[in-house]
Amino acid sequence: MSCGVLAIAEQVNGVFRKVTYEALSEGRRIADGLGCVLSVAVIGSVIKDKSEPLGKYGADRILVADDVLLEEYMTDAYTNIIAGIVAKEKPCVIILGASSRGRDLAASLSARLDAPLAMDCIAVRLDAGNVIVTRPMYGGKILADIMLEGEPRIIGIRPNSMKIAESQKEGAVEVIAADRGSTALKFIEKKLDTGKVELTEADVVVSGGRGMGGPDYSTIEKLAGLLGGAVGASRSAVDEGWRSHSDQVGQTGKVVSPNLYIACVISGAIQHLAGMSSSKVIVAINKDPEAPIFAKADYGITGDLFEIVPLIAEEIKKVKGM
Amino acid sequence: MEVIVLLKQVPSTESFVGISENGLTVKTDDVKWVINPYDEFAVEEALRVKEAHGGSVTILSTGPEKAVEAIRTALAMGADKGILINDPAACNCDGLQTAKILAAVIKNMPFDLIIAGQRAVDGDNYTVGSAVAGFLNIPAVTMVMKEAIADRKITCSRTVEGGMVVIEAPLPALITTQRGLNEPRYASLPGIMKAKKKPLEIKSLKDIGLDAAGIGAPKTKIISLKYPPERKGGKMIAGETAADKAKSLVKALHEEAKVI
Ligand SMILES: Cc1cc2nc3c(=O)[nH]c(=O)nc-3n(C[C@H](O)[C@H](O)[C@H](O)COP(=O)(O)OP(=O)(O)OC[C@H]3O[C@@H](n4cnc5c(N)ncnc54)[C@H](O)[C@@H]3O)c2cc1C
Numbered sequence: 128m129s130c131g132v133l134a135i136a137e138q139v140n141g142v143f144r145k146v147t148y149e150a151l152s153e154g155r156r157i158a159d160g161l162g163c164v165l166s167v168a169v170i171g172s173v174i175k176d177k178s179e180p181l182g183k184y185g186a187d188r189i190l191v192a193d194d195v196l197l198e199e200y201m202t203d204a205y206t207n208i209i210a211g212i213v214a215k216e217k218p219c220v221i222i223l224g225a226s227s228r229g230r231d232l233a234a235s236l237s238a239r240l241d242a243p244l245a246m247d248c249i250a251v252r253l254d255a256g257n258v259i260v261t262r263p264m265y266g267g268k269i270l271a272d273i274m275l276e277g278e279p280r281i282i283g284i285r286p287n288s289m290k291i292a293e294s295q296k297e298g299a300v301e302v303i304a305a306d307r308g309s310t311a312l313k314f315i316e317k318k319l320d321t322g323k324v325e326l327t328e329a330d331v332v333v334s335g336g337r338g339m340g341g342p343d344y345s346t347i348e349k350l351a352g353l354l355g356g357a358v359g360a361s362r363s364a365v366d367e368g369w370r371s372h373s374d375q376v377g378q379t380g381k382v383v384s385p386n387l388y389i390a391c392v393i394s395g396a397i398q399h400l401a402g403m404s405s406s407k408v409i410v411a412i413n414k415d416p417e418a419p420i421f422a423k424a425d426y427g428i429t430g431d432l433f434e435i436v437p438l439i440a441e442e443i444k445k446v447k448g449m
Numbered sequence: 450m451e452v453i454v455l456l457k458q459v460p461s462t463e464s465f466v467g468i469s470e471n472g473l474t475v476k477t478d479d480v481k482w483v484i485n486p487y488d489e490f491a492v493e494e495a496l497r498v499k500e501a502h503g504g505s506v507t508i509l510s511t512g513p514e515k516a517v518e519a520i521r522t523a524l525a526m527g528a529d530k531g532i533l534i535n536d537p538a539a540c541n542c543d544g545l546q547t548a549k550i551l552a553a554v555i556k557n558m559p560f561d562l563i564i565a566g567q568r569a570v571d572g573d574n575y576t577v578g579s580a581v582a583g584f585l586n587i588p589a590v591t592m593v594m595k596e597a598i599a600d601r602k603i604t605c606s607r608t609v610e611g612g613m614v615v616i617e618a619p620l621p622a623l624i625t626t627q628r629g630l631n632e633p634r635y636a637s638l639p640g641i642m643k644a645k646k647k648p649l650e651i652k653s654l655k656d657i658g659l660d661a662a663g664i665g666a667p668k669t670k671i672i673s674l675k676y677p678p679e680r681k682g683g684k685m686i687a688g689e690t691a692a693d694k695a696k697s698l699v700k701a702l703h704e705e706a707k708v709i
């Protein structure tokens with residue numbers, strides 16, 4: 128097999144997404160297994176100087192396409208640039224985070240390169256030169272081991288499911304051509320709430336369901352705030368209009384795998400479980416002792432949310448010495 | 450405006466999906482089959498585009514004969530015609546192969562807009578929509594929450610982590626759907642009656658000028674399926690008062706689970 132692993136970094140305003148470090152760490156492991164070099168592609172504007180630290184996560188080479196016209200992610204321009212890198216470097220594996228942008232780019236590259244793609248991988252292993260990934264299907268009801276045949280194998284990794292490992296590589300920055308090629312898409316504007324902790328990357332997620340009874344989520348927002356976490360919601364709460372669609376956890380929402388998931392006033396429907404059952408520790412708070420969520424939770428509390436959650440918040444302050 | 454919807458029939462999200470004895474395929478005997486939820490948004494959006502701009506809506510699917518039911522449902526919602534590619538050589542295709550088949554059909558059709566789901570909730574591949582656009586060499590915008598068409602351009606709000614990005618693409622283009630785009634309508638009784646008379650063609654690969662070689666070998670091969678580790682219910686936190694319970698929980702999370 129031709130060799131070389133290419134990771135693709137994702138950054139917004141010069142800040143790399145956590146999943147970039149996860150992709151690099153996993154890419155390093157794969158490159159070591161194959162005995163080859165790990166390169167990382169960084170595309171953006173005024174990004175060269177910020178890219179150097181990526182060596183710390185295992186990159187031997189840091190390929191930077193830096194141009195003011197590349198400030199915003201556009202599927203076609205980014206696909207053209209990566210395809211150019213692939214033509215030159217001929218990597219056998221491409222690895223990137225399965226964020227909304229990563230998914231978009233990975234699928235576009237798969238068609239352009241006629242290359243196998245596996246999305247949302249939670250594990251990668253090498254077996255006699257073959258690359259085998261583990262990924263959930265059917266909303267996490269089944270895990271599949273999949274062999275990728277043909278090069279480059281494109282691996283989209285699920286955020287928050289692979290360990291970040293630091294290594295001592297002195298990643299060397301190389302500036303590469305920043306030619307967008309022929310493009311059709313045009314950026315108009317963006318509206319980002321940058322202060323918000325991203326649900327799929329958060330170490331702690333506190334979700335509220337229909338039992339919240341209305342759009343006032345301050346009770347669980349306070350708890351999430353204390354834990355540096357993000358706030359999620361069940362589909363019922365989203366359907367009620369209490370929370371935005373981007374907060375929905377579940378089979379038709381986001382899949383989260385935090386260290387701690389606190390399900391408040393959520394009954395535990397199968398579609399909700401699909402979005403959070405890979406969390407490391409699950410806590411459920413519900414007034415109905417028969418609620419199905421308790422069968423999946425590591426710790427359960429029966430009682431009224433509005434009484435219990437503020438008390439939990441007080442206890443956490445004590446433990447944290449706040 | 451000629452709109453094509455890419456539609457897949459999938460097990461309903463509440464269905465139990467079991468693994469067959471061979472460990473390579475899923476058991477589908479007890480499954481309730483439905484239109485992929487994201488493709489339902491696609492059908493609805495296509496109908497709204499037609500209502501606003503005129504034209505027609507074609508439902509395109511490749512799959513088993515049973516998928517006719519899903520196409521009929523979309524016709525009952527208001528789509529104009531359906532095409533099913535049904536061929537033994539087109540079974541068990543991976544995402545790229547599926548996209549090659551769909552692109553081969555579309556190449557010979559007039560179209561302004563293609564709408565696909567962001568993913569089918571069976572394989573959760575997130576591939577086919579973007580790949581069809583890639584093979585047709587047209588722009589694609591994925592995870593669209595809102596769109597508007599004017600002057601042969603489509604302006605789309607696409608969801609990204611922490612917000613929204615607005616992107617414009619010239620037509621013809623492909624978009625994929627995100628929850629929140631619309632609320633799909635139900636098929637009305639008259640709609641269901643009318644759907645029975647709407648054209649629904651079933652074609653083989655040969656009919657569309659493709660053969661097994663044309664779609665190539667699968668590049669992603671399932672080598673084993675397993676169930677995820679079963680989550681067992683853990684401790685119910687006991688306590689006289691709510692304050693006791695809160696205290697015990699935080700203690701457990703801090704000292705036992707070590708997550709706070
Ligand atoms: C195609 C499809 C896709 C779907 N996708 C998703 C998805 O992605 N995500 C998702 O979440 N759902 C999804 N659903 C919906 C899912 O089936 C459930 O309807 C939904 O998850 C229920 O939300 P809930 O638990 O908040 O509400 P409910 O089931 O109504 O539960 C509310 C719970 O709150 C408890 N409660 C109420 N008040 C209090 C209080 N004061 N204190 C303590 N407990 C209280 C009640 O005992 C109850 O258990 C989907 C459904 C379909 C058909």
Ligand SMILES: Nc1ncnc2c1ncn2[C@@H]1O[C@H](COP(=O)(O)O)[C@@H](O)[C@H]1O
Nearest residue numbers: 455456511565566568569574575576577
């Ligand atoms: N067999 C198929 N027939 C028609 N459309 C499909 C098929 N498979 C996938 N699609 C479309 O591609 C989208 C993404 O599917 P996937 O890449 O399988 O997750 C779906 O929501 C459909 O719109």
